[in-house]
Amino acid sequence: MSIYNAPLxxxxxxxxxxxxxDEVLALPGFxxxxxxxxxxxxxxxxxxxxxxLDPLNRSGDTTGAKLDNGVVTAPAxxxxxxxxxxxxxxxxxxxxxxxGGQGLPHTVAMAVQEIWNSANMSFCLAPMLTSGVLEALxxxxxxxxxxxxxxxxxxxxxxxxxxxTEPQAGSDLSAVRTQAVPQGGHYxxxxxxxxxxxxxxxxxxNIVHLVLARTPDAPEGVKGISLFIVxxxxxxxxxSVGERNDVxxxxxxxxxxxxxxxxxVLSYGEGKGAIGYLVGEENRGLEYMFTMxxxxxxxxxxxxxxxxxxxxxxxxxxxxTRVQGREIGQRSGDRVTIIHHPxxxxxxxxxKAQVEAMRALAYTAGAALDKARRHPDPxxxxxxxALVDLLTPIVKGWCxxxxxxxxxxxxxxxxxxxxxxxxxxxxxxxDARITTIYEGTTGIQANDLxxxxxxxxxxxxxxxxxxxxxxxxAPLAALGADFNAARSNFTAAIDSLEAATLWVVDTxxxxxxxxxxxxxxxxxxxxxxxxxxxxxxxxxxxxxxxEDPQSDRxxxxxxxxxxxxYAEHILPQARAHADTVITGSSSVLALDEAQF
Amino acid sequence: MKVLxxxxxxxxxxxxxxxxxxxxxxxxxxxxMTMNPFCEIAVEQAVRMKEAGVVTEIVVVSVGAMQSQExxxxxxxxxxxxxxxxxxxxxxxxxxxxxxxxxxxxKENPQLxxxxxxxxxxxxNQTGQxxxxxxxxxxxxxxxxxxxxxxTADVTREIDGGLEKLTIKLxxxxxxxxxxxxxxxxxxxxxxKAKKKPMEVIKxxxxxxxxxxxxxxxxxxxxxxxxAGVKVADVKELVAKLRNEARVI
Numbered sequence: 001m002s003i004y005n006a007p008l009x010x011x012x013x014x015x016x017x018x019x020x021x022d023e024v025l026a027l028p029g030f031x032x033x034x035x036x037x038x039x040x041x042x043x044x045x046x047x048x049x050x051x052x053l054d055p056l057n058r059s060g061d062t063t064g065a066k067l068d069n070g071v072v073t074a075p076a077x078x079x080x081x082x083x084x085x086x087x088x089x090x091x092x093x094x095x096x097x098x099x100g101g102q103g104l105p106h107t108v109a110m111a112v113q114e115i116w117n118s119a120n121m122s123f124c125l126a127p128m129l130t131s132g133v134l135e136a137l138x139x140x141x142x143x144x145x146x147x148x149x150x151x152x153x154x155x156x157x158x159x160x161x162x163x164x165t166e167p168q169a170g171s172d173l174s175a176v177r178t179q180a181v182p183q184g185g186h187y188x189x190x191x192x193x194x195x196x197x198x199x200x201x202x203x204x205x206n207i208v209h210l211v212l213a214r215t216p217d218a219p220e221g222v223k224g225i226s227l228f229i230v231x232x233x234x235x236x237x238x239x240s241v242g243e244r245n246d247v248x249x250x251x252x253x254x255x256x257x258x259x260x261x262x263x264x265v266l267s268y269g270e271g272k273g274a275i276g277y278l279v280g281e282e283n284r285g286l287e288y289m290f291t292m293x294x295x296x297x298x299x300x301x302x303x304x305x306x307x308x309x310x311x312x313x314x315x316x317x318x319x320x321t322r323v324q325g326r327e328i329g330q331r332s333g334d335r336v337t338i339i340h341h342p343x344x345x346x347x348x349x350x351x352k353a354q355v356e357a358m359r360a361l362a363y364t365a366g367a368a369l370d371k372a373r374r375h376p377d378p379x380x381x382x383x384x385x386a387l388v389d390l391l392t393p394i395v396k397g398w399c400x401x402x403x404x405x406x407x408x409x410x411x412x413x414x415x416x417x418x419x420x421x422x423x424x425x426x427x428x429x430x431d432a433r434i435t436t437i438y439e440g441t442t443g444i445q446a447n448d449l450x451x452x453x454x455x456x457x458x459x460x461x462x463x464x465x466x467x468x469x470x471x472x473x474a475p476l477a478a479l480g481a482d483f484n485a486a487r488s489n490f491t492a493a494i495d496s497l498e499a500a501t502l503w504v505v506d507t508x509x510x511x512x513x514x515x516x517x518x519x520x521x522x523x524x525x526x527x528x529x530x531x532x533x534x535x536x537x538x539x540x541x542x543x544x545x546x547e548d549p550q551s552d553r554x555x556x557x558x559x560x561x562x563x564x565x566y567a568e569h570i571l572p573q574a575r576a577h578a579d580t581v582i583t584g585s586s587s588v589l590a591l592d593e594a595q596f
Numbered sequence: 597m598k599v600l601x602x603x604x605x606x607x608x609x610x611x612x613x614x615x616x617x618x619x620x621x622x623x624x625x626x627x628x629m630t631m632n633p634f635c636e637i638a639v640e641q642a643v644r645m646k647e648a649g650v651v652t653e654i655v656v657v658s659v660g661a662m663q664s665q666e667x668x669x670x671x672x673x674x675x676x677x678x679x680x681x682x683x684x685x686x687x688x689x690x691x692x693x694x695x696x697x698x699x700x701x702x703k704e705n706p707q708l709x710x711x712x713x714x715x716x717x718x719x720x721n722q723t724g725q726x727x728x729x730x731x732x733x734x735x736x737x738x739x740x741x742x743x744x745x746x747x748t749a750d751v752t753r754e755i756d757g758g759l760e761k762l763t764i765k766l767x768x769x770x771x772x773x774x775x776x777x778x779x780x781x782x783x784x785x786x787x788x789k790a791k792k793k794p795m796e797v798i799k800x801x802x803x804x805x806x807x808x809x810x811x812x813x814x815x816x817x818x819x820x821x822x823x824a825g826v827k828v829a830d831v832k833e834l835v836a837k838l839r840n841e842a843r844v845i
Contacts, residue, residue, distance in 0.1 A: 005610055008628065037791055040669060043630075044782050050610070052781070089784035102784055552626035 001424050002317035004054040004310060006046025006115045009555055010356055012039065015111060017541045018534050019363035024105050027374040038108050041093075045112045048088060049119035052081050057120040060260030061427045065201065067252045072200040072262045078123060082156075082203040091127050091156030095134055099150040106373075107366035110302055114359070117306025118313075121431050122260035126159050126198040128299050133160025133210050136292035140227070140280040148235050149208055159204040162296070163193040163211040163230075163266065164289065171444055173286060174221040178213035178268060180228055180276055188273030189213050189230055189247075192265065195438070199264030200232075200249035206241050207232040210292075211268070211276060212285050219283065227285035228276035230268065246274040257430030293439065294392050298365060300439045301395035304403025304432065305358045311410030311428040312351040318414050318425075319344050338413075346569075347413050351406045353566040356559075357531030358399045360538060365391040386461040390453050391530070397445030397520075398527025400435035407432040446519035449526065454501060455508035455515070462501045462526075469494045469533045475540045479560075483539065486567030490532050493571045496578035497529040503582045517588035518581045525577035532571045539563035597744070597766075598653045599642045600706035601676065602697060603635040605660050605667040606717040619815045622717075624686065631667045633779075634712025636674075637772040640779040641742065642710055643675035650744050651708075653677050657700055659684050659693045665795060673782040673790035681797045684807050692800075692807040694726030699803035701731060706767065708749070713738050713771040724771035734764040740775040 015021040015038070025033050060075040074082075085091065094109035095101025104112075109131075116124035134153050137146060152158040169175035178191025189211060193199075200207065209230040218224030233241035246269050253263040268274040280288055319339040326333060327340055338344045368391065371384035407429040411418035418425040436442045454462050469490075476487040500522055508515050515522075542559040545551045607613055608628040616623050631639075645651040656676035658664040661683070668679035682696045701709060714721035728735030736742075740759070741752035744766070753760040754773045764770075800807045828834045838845045 003610060005628075009626075032788070034791065036666070036669075037788065040666065040673070040787050040790075041784065044670075044673075044784075044787060047630075048781055084781060087783065088781045089786075093784060102788060555626065 001058065002314045004050050004119050004313060006042065006049060006118070007309060008039075008042055008046060009552070010359065011042055011111050011114070013538070013541075013555075013559070014356070014360040014363045014534075015107065018360040018537055019107055019367040021105075021107060021367065024107050024367050024370045027105075027370060028376060029103065029374055030105055033104060033108075038104075041104070041108065042111060042115070045090070045115045048085075048090070049115045052084055053116065053119035053123055056081055056123065056260075058424055058427065060120070060122055061257075061431075062259075064259035065252060065262035067200075067249060067262070070200075070248045070250075072202065072249055072252060072264065074201050074203050074262070075260045078260060079203050081123065082126065085127065086156030091130065092154040094131060095154040096138060096150070099146070100154045101134075105366075105370045106298075107363055107370055110298065110362060110366040113299060113302045114306045114309065114362075117303045118310040119306075120260075121303055121307060122258045125258065125261045126201070126203065127156060128296075129162060129197060130156065130158075130160040132162060132292045132296045132299070133208055135295045136210060136227070136288055137229075137279070139291050140288045141229075142279075145229060145277060145279070148239060149229065149231075152206065152239070153208060157204060158206040158208055158231075159198060159201075160208045160210065161196050161199050162289070162292070163196055163199075163209050165195045166192060167194055171441065173212065173225065176212050176214060176225055178211065180213040180215050180226060180278075181273070182215065183273075187213075187215070187228060187276045187278060188269060189228060189276045190269030190273055192267050194265050195253075196264040196266050197261055197438075199262065199266050200252075201262055205233075206235070209247065209266070210279070210289070212289060213276070215282050222286050224283055225285040226282045227279040227288045229279060230274050230276040234275050246271045256433055257427070258434055294389075296439050297392050297396040297445070298362070298369070300435055301358075301362055301365075301397075301399040304400035304435045305355065305362055307428050307432040307435070308351065308355045308358065308399075308403045308406035311407040311425065311432075312348070312355055314425055314428065315351065315410040315413035316348055318417075318423075319348060322414075344413060347409050349562065349565045350569060351409050353535070353562045353570060354402050354406050354531070356538070356562055357535050357566055357570075358395075358402060360534035361391070361527075361530050362395045362399060364534065365395050386457070387465070390449075390461045390465070393445035393449040393453060394523060394527050394530060396439065397436075397442045397449070397523045398531075400432070401442055401524065402527070403432045403435055404429070442520055442523065446523040447516055449523050450504050450508065450515050450519045451512070454504050459501050459505040463498075465530075465533075466494055466498050466501070469497075469529070469536075472533070472536050472540065476536055479539060479543055483564060483567075486536075486539075486564045486571075489567045489571045490536055493529045493532055493574035496574045497525055500525055500578040500581040507585075511585075513589060514585035517585040521577045521580040521584065525574055525581060528570060528574050528577065532567060532574070535563040535566040597651055597707040598655065598704065599645065599651045599708045599710060600655045600657060600701060600704055601635070601638050601642045601671070602709070602711045602723065603639060603656055603658045603664075603667050603671050604632040604712070604715045604717075605629050605658065605664040606632045606715055609633065609716060615816050615818050619817060621813065621816050629663065629667075631670050632712050632715045632717075634714060634716070634772055634774070635671075636712075636779040637774070637776050638710040638712050639671045639674050639676060640777045641772060643780075644777060645742075645744070646675065655680065655704055655706065657682070657697060659688060659696050661686050662797075665797075668795060669787075669790050670782060672793045672795075673786045674780065675786070676793075678793055679795040681795065682800060682803065683797050684800045687809055688807055689809055689811060690720045690722035691726055691810065692805060693723050694730055695805045696800060696803055696807070697723070697727050698730045699805060700798075701727070708744070708766060709733075709769045711769065711771050713773050724769050728769040731767075731769070734768040735770070736762055736764050736768065737771045738773040739770050740773050742770060742776075 056077045063075045066073045092101035097103040180187040211228045236242040249264045250267045251265045368384045368388040375381040411425045417423045542556040608630040614623045642654045654676040656671040657680045659682040711724040736751040738754045739751045743750045
């Protein structure tokens with residue numbers, strides 16, 4: 001098995017040179033955070049991931065979480081690892097300092113999350129959901145609720161879950177049926193929730209479920225859904241855990257991947273009813289949940305990146321050690337490691353290029369989120385919000401789709417051994433497969449992108465971004481003949497994105513069905529071109545940095561070559577996606593149900 | 597009592613070390629560096645002694661390039677109170693390091709100096725012993741346990757064939773072995789706090805120490821790659837090979 005090493009150099013490069021960490025650290029509230037501190041945080045996170053989380057990844061996959069009579073036990077070692085994780089204070093990384101958090105920027109939190117996901121995605125789903133719950137409570141909970149729940153959740157002594165899905169209410173949450181009946185100062189909940197990640201486990205002292213449910217007089221549909229806090233143990237007045245609430249885990253799913261993370265069916269109120277506390281006002285639950293979903297969607301995009309990075313490191317290690325065949329054209333002499341074979345190099349580069357593009361794009365979205373929250377200039381604040389809104393479905397949809405592809409390529413590098421479980425490459429592919437599905441499928445992300453993000457504002461933010469991309473033409477030209485193909489591919493890809501965006505804007509009002517039919521190809525197009533944008537910027541920065549004799553030329557020249565690879569091997573897909581978008585919707589809609 | 601702990605910045609043990617193409621040394625530029633693991637154990641020991649109320653102040657010292665400040669910050673995140681960097685570059689040998697440390701020790705007057713038994717880069721295993729000689733202090737090397745009793749300390753040393761228990765008079769120098777403790781993971785809040793702890797940078801000149809290397813490196817090369825093994829038919833052949841070919845018995 002390979003050992004995970006956090007890609008600190010590339011993270012540093014993406015954070016500083018592409019996402020603009022310096023601007024983020026200059027925002028109000030981050031006065032205490034310096035670039036050196038961020039480096040130290042990432043280095044220590046990398047170490048913790050390498051020594052504590054990564055070694056449990058394979059064993060957790062093999063044994064999985066276990067359910068016995070309502071009690072879920074995490075795989076061996078996970079409870080201890082979680083205790084170390086919260087003791088080291090990692091749980092409160094991005095959380096509010098008023099409640100014991102460390103208040104680091106989202107941009108940095110995303111980089112750290114990438115590290116956790118690379119090492120052990122199943123494990124880090126628990127703290128990720130806790131931070132989602134904190135995000136929702138921070139915006140909508142009452143002062144008393146903040147007081148009781150937030151410090152414990154920040155410390156990780158209590159963990160959090162999101163309860164949206166029911167058997168009949170998946171992507172369509174208007175069908176939620178769980179009932180919440182007011183009684184005294186609280187509510188009693190009854191109903192069944194499914195797909196609850198880490199919904200029951202033995203790692204934390206208490207579990208705080210955020211649950212969508214309907215009050216008795218609630219209107220039909222999405223406007224009648226409220227949000228409740230339902231703790232596994234009802235807290236006493238002094239904050240200690242009290243009686244066991246009427247919520248239990250009735251089964252855990254057998255899944256393709258993320259085996260260490262229990263995916264629970266939770267039954268609320270089989271007895272006297274589960275005690276729940278209303279968050280904010282009645283009937284606004286979905287709206288509140290969405291504040292946490294956007295945050296969570298970026299987080300799932302990061303999962304795709306983390307797994308892709310880990311799959312790359314695993315494949316690279318194998319390619320450097322597996323000896324097979326001779327160099328092409330050599331009939332005698334020593335046999336070589338497979339990394340000498342051009343097609344293996346191509347596969348590794350396709351992994352490396354996509355990971356680096358996704359990383360730089362996701363951190364850029366993280367920086368936009370920080371600026372949208374904290375920038376003192378209202379114009380910049382609005383501009384950043386528009387950018388993060390646009391990029392969120394792309395980071396979620398595209399980075400997870402590419403994550404699956406990269407993990408699959410990682411298996412391919414291993415040849416037959418990759419298909420054998422004990423090699424470890426298969427787990428990354430199996431784990432990655434959920435990321436395109438949960439927290440809104442790629443189809444849902446694509447609909448969000450074409451509808452609420454692009455068509456709604458007539459493509460304004462997308463067009464601004466396209467202009468920014470075009471402005472790179474002159475600096476790319478200055479990189480010289482090596483970059484000729486890359487530059488012209490980039491221009492063509494931007495043209496494709498622009499044409500498809502105009503088509504989406506023009507077609508949406510008249511034929512929203514047609515747009516929905518090609519929304520996923522549009523999302524993939526946008527992702528590929530946005531990846532080209534950050535890679536082009538990377539190449540330009542890398543070339544400039546090479547002028548410094550003290551610079552890390554090995555890293556920088558690799559960055560330039562990787563950017564070229566991206567432009568020559570991945571960007572040409574943009575044209576194909578754009579053609580599909582512009583011409584392909586009618587064939588999708590041509591068949592009626594019976595003809596399938 | 598005050599404890600002085602030394603730390604060295606070395607290549608991360610997970611990095612594959614490469615020899616420079618001109619054979620002048622190993623590649624360290626742009627390579628991930630970290631605190632020498634034995635130094636980490638030394639810092640951990642001091643922090644545990646402080647938590648136990650035996651130690652009141654931990655001063656952590658590094659001799660090396662300016663980047664060693666990162667290593668000192670890590671030690672401070674583990675619990676050291678302040679840091680001193682002697683900015684002496686990387687081409688520095690144990691005797692010069694020991695002399696620089698002697699100057700610092702004379703200024704700081706600690707009751708105990710804890711060093712790692714050796715650094716994993718050069719494996720010199722000399723600095724602790726040299727400090728002891730230069731200071732005229734007792735030394736206990738390769739320790740796996742230490743208990744301070746007033747002005748003496750009971751230590752357990754890991755020696756060939758067993759453990760040796762000694763009582764040494766303080767002030768003294770001890771060097772940490774692997775089993776002394778298991779260093780903690782640095783906590784995030786402590787990383788944040790460490791950046792506010794005081795750090796002093798001193799030039800070797802200011803300490804009156806000549807750090808000119810006394811050794812000349814002729815050439816650094818990769819160790820020869822291991823050749824394939826052979827299967828032996830029986831014990832007799834094995835013994836014969838060990839005696840006649842390997843000449844180890």
